[in-house]
Amino acid sequence: MPFKSTILAAATSALLAATPALAEPYRLGVLTDMSGMNFDLAGQGSVVAAQMAVEDFGGKLLGEPVEVIVGDHQNKPDVGSTLARRWIDEQNVKAIVDVPTSSVAMAVQEITRNADVAFLVSTAGSSDLTGKACSPTTAQWTWDTYALANGTGRAITEEGGKKWYFVTVDYTFGHALERDTSEAVLAAGGEVVGTVRHPRETTDFSSYLLQAQSSGADVVALANSSGDTMTALKQAAEYGITASGQRIAGMLLFLSDVHAVGLETAQGLTLTTGFYWDLDDETRAWSKRFGERMNGKMPTMVHAGVYSSVMNYLKAAEAAGSVSGKAAIDKMRTMDINDFFARNARLREDGRMVHDMYLVQVKKPEESKGPWDYYKVIRTIPGDQAFRPLDKSECPLVKK
Amino acid sequence: MTETSLSHPIVEPATGRAPLQLLAVCIGIAALVAAPMFFYPIFVMKILCFALFASAFNLLLGYTGLLSFGHAAFFGGAAYVTAHAAKVWGFPPELAVVAGVSSAIVIGAVIGFLAIRRQGIYFAMITLALSQMFYFFCLQAPFTGGEDGIQGVPRGKLFGLIDLGQTMNMYYFVLGVFLLGIFAIWRIVNSPFGAILKSIRENETRAISLGLSVNAYKLSAFVMSAAIAGLAGSTKALIFQFATLTDVTWQMSGEVILMTLMGGIGTLLGPVVGAGLVVTLQNVLATSEFPVTVITGATFMLCVLAFRRGIVGEFEAAIDRWKRR
Numbered sequence: 243m244p245f246k247s248t249i250l251a252a253a254t255s256a257l258l259a260a261t262p263a264l265a266e267p268y269r270l271g272v273l274t275d276m277s278g279m280n281f282d283l284a285g286q287g288s289v290v291a292a293q294m295a296v297e298d299f300g301g302k303l304l305g306e307p308v309e310v311i312v313g314d315h316q317n318k319p320d321v322g323s324t325l326a327r328r329w330i331d332e333q334n335v336k337a338i339v340d341v342p343t344s345s346v347a348m349a350v351q352e353i354t355r356n357a358d359v360a361f362l363v364s365t366a367g368s369s370d371l372t373g374k375a376c377s378p379t380t381a382q383w384t385w386d387t388y389a390l391a392n393g394t395g396r397a398i399t400e401e402g403g404k405k406w407y408f409v410t411v412d413y414t415f416g417h418a419l420e421r422d423t424s425e426a427v428l429a430a431g432g433e434v435v436g437t438v439r440h441p442r443e444t445t446d447f448s449s450y451l452l453q454a455q456s457s458g459a460d461v462v463a464l465a466n467s468s469g470d471t472m473t474a475l476k477q478a479a480e481y482g483i484t485a486s487g488q489r490i491a492g493m494l495l496f497l498s499d500v501h502a503v504g505l506e507t508a509q510g511l512t513l514t515t516g517f518y519w520d521l522d523d524e525t526r527a528w529s530k531r532f533g534e535r536m537n538g539k540m541p542t543m544v545h546a547g548v549y550s551s552v553m554n555y556l557k558a559a560e561a562a563g564s565v566s567g568k569a570a571i572d573k574m575r576t577m578d579i580n581d582f583f584a585r586n587a588r589l590r591e592d593g594r595m596v597h598d599m600y601l602v603q604v605k606k607p608e609e610s611k612g613p614w615d616y617y618k619v620i621r622t623i624p625g626d627q628a629f630r631p632l633d634k635s636e637c638p639l640v641k642k
Numbered sequence: 643m644t645e646t647s648l649s650h651p652i653v654e655p656a657t658g659r660a661p662l663q664l665l666a667v668c669i670g671i672a673a674l675v676a677a678p679m680f681f682y683p684i685f686v687m688k689i690l691c692f693a694l695f696a697s698a699f700n701l702l703l704g705y706t707g708l709l710s711f712g713h714a715a716f717f718g719g720a721a722y723v724t725a726h727a728a729k730v731w732g733f734p735p736e737l738a739v740v741a742g743v744s745s746a747i748v749i750g751a752v753i754g755f756l757a758i759r760r761q762g763i764y765f766a767m768i769t770l771a772l773s774q775m776f777y778f779f780c781l782q783a784p785f786t787g788g789e790d791g792i793q794g795v796p797r798g799k800l801f802g803l804i805d806l807g808q809t810m811n812m813y814y815f816v817l818g819v820f821l822l823g824i825f826a827i828w829r830i831v832n833s834p835f836g837a838i839l840k841s842i843r844e845n846e847t848r849a850i851s852l853g854l855s856v857n858a859y860k861l862s863a864f865v866m867s868a869a870i871a872g873l874a875g876s877t878k879a880l881i882f883q884f885a886t887l888t889d890v891t892w893q894m895s896g897e898v899i900l901m902t903l904m905g906g907i908g909t910l911l912g913p914v915v916g917a918g919l920v921v922t923l924q925n926v927l928a929t930s931e932f933p934v935t936v937i938t939g940a941t942f943m944l945c946v947l948a949f950r951r952g953i954v955g956e957f958e959a960a961i962d963r964w965k966r967r
Binding site for chain 1 (some may be wrong): 684685728778781782788789790793882883886887888907924927928
């Protein structure tokens with residue numbers, strides 16, 4: 243039966259030839275916290291934002307379908323790093339997105355650097371990601387500790403809050419926040435009248451807050467994060483710090499944090515954010531679409547940043563004609579970045595995406611007109627003033 | 643002390659079981675040698691690391707009857723020292739691991755010296771308190787890098803020859819370390835020293851009345867357990883190329899208790915099975931819709947309610963019952 247065997251041979255070779263075409267689709271891995279403390283500020287919202295970006299882009303990259311896959315790193319660097327490596331080795335993941343918790347992000351950055359995969363950072367805010375440890379395949383999109391500290395410090399001092407008192411969490415992260423903020427305060431003509439350090443996960447802030455209250459400072463700065471900031475805020479409200487004329491500045495707060503403590507407690511708080519849903523028609527339109535998929539929740543800056551970074555990555559990879567992390571990120575540096583999130587934006591050689599930030603104040607309960615109406619924008623901080631200038635960068639990729 | 647009160651007789655009866663056990667061990671090792679062909683190697687390495695960690699913990703809880711709630715200090719402390727030695731001092735991997743284990747021995751000796759003076763819940767609380775002190779030390783010490791941890795640790799060349807950057811080389815290195823650690827534990831447990839540890843577990847007062855200096859034995863067991871936990875931590879730092887705060891938190895101490903209880907206290911294989919189960923749950927559920935912590939918690943409850951002796955413990959008990967019939 244020569245005829246039959248010919249057909250068989252032809253079929254086999256056709257099948258073999260067709261195998262590459264049946265290759266897995268390109269995948270974007272959203273590596274986030276789906277079960278822990280970062281769930282509200284990143285979590286499911288980051289997944290939805292990434293999916294929206296892929297859908298809006300048309301679902302295809304360089305003619306191949308693109309898929310979003312999700313991983314829960316449980317805030318454990320070993321889980322995150324195993325997952326990231328496996329995604330890259332076995333599942334054709336071409337970009338890793340979001341990644342809360344700086345230790346996990348740092349670990350993933352090392353993997354993506356070696357594997358030439360794009361790393362689109364939105365939640366992780368350690369400024370070392372684009373400083374000492376910077377990588378040619380990383381774009382840190384939304385914020386970093388330097389921008390929030392520096393932006394808030396400078397803007398409030400210029401608004402007239404000259405005397406500062408710091409309540410700082412006592413480890414590297416808090417020290418860095420305090421240092422970056424005080425530099426900005428001093429540069430803008432203010433002064434630091436005192437500092438108090440508290441251990442991580444403190445439950446009683448009363449002694450620290452009383453010292454801050456009696457210091458005569460105009461501004462009480464909370465150089466800490468998440469649980470500590472919330473506890474400090476609640477207790478500051480009980481002591482009537484804002485009511486007595488002092489201003490509270492949060493160095494690291496997200497819209498979801500304000501939502502969690504409520505306006506009654508958070509009112510009057512000043513902070514810096516990379517995005518607010520109610521800025522203009524463009525932000526409202528996107529946020530409305532986001533809210534429809536998230537039971538009415540409004541996006542944090544992280545969510546908007548995930549959408550914007552994924553969208554711009556897809557555009558850049560398409561334009562570069564390559565899914566190599568370095569090629570796509572390099573292309574992004576020369577590209578025009580401009581959308582509802584990224585205003586006056588550009589991607590620097592150290593991987594920092596520089597864009598306008600906003601100094602906002604939390605509204606009083608009576609000023610708020612509806613759900614999620616939390617911030618009033620005091621002023622826009624131009625990107626060049628908000629982020630760490632390149633000549634101060636410790637990144638080895640920056641040519642000096 | 644009566645033999646029947648122990649799940650394991652101290653002196654193995656020289657019966658026909660020995661060749662069978664040897665066969666089982668050989669099959670187990672062969673399976674581990676072949677495992678990276680079927681499973682993701684880094685995932686298997688992680689299981690081996692945690693299995694060794696849980697076995698070290700079991701040496702203390704299962705065979706000496708001391709519940710330590712601070713084993714993360716040895717695991718994470720050794721990881722930090724190994725990472726620092728390899729990255730900053732440029733140590734080759736074998737010396738970095740030795741440095742890590744030595745640091746675990748020192749920390750273990752200090753914590754153990756203070757903790758063995760008390761028993762039961764007080765012992766557990768003292769180990770917890772001291773390991774929390776160590777956690778805050780790691781949080782603030784400049785060399786640990788705070789929240790970011792020590793990242794980008796080079797794996798280096800083993801004895802200057804074998805490039806551990808290759809995943810398969812690393813795997814067989816980890817497998818070697820694992821087998822060495824398990825063998826050490828097996829040897830300790832099945833020695834006169836191990837027999838004394840068990841007698842302390844069964845009846846401490848009686849051991850004292852027999853003239854044994856119980857505290858010296860307890861401290862030795864504590865330090866040995868710390869050293870092997872450190873060995874696991876050092877290896878982990880080289881596998882993942884980082885050392886972070888996660889490894890020194892009290893949650894890590896809790897996790898190793900969970901692994902040991904689920905697998906079966908006082909059995910040689912139990913902690914290995916428990917570690918495999920917990921790590922697999924963490925990794926498999928990471929890409930599923932289910933919340934990891936809830937499922938792990940539910941599994942733990944199921945084990946505590948239905949298999950009081952742990953998975954391997956129940957299995958061994960069932961075999962015992964079957965034999966007696």
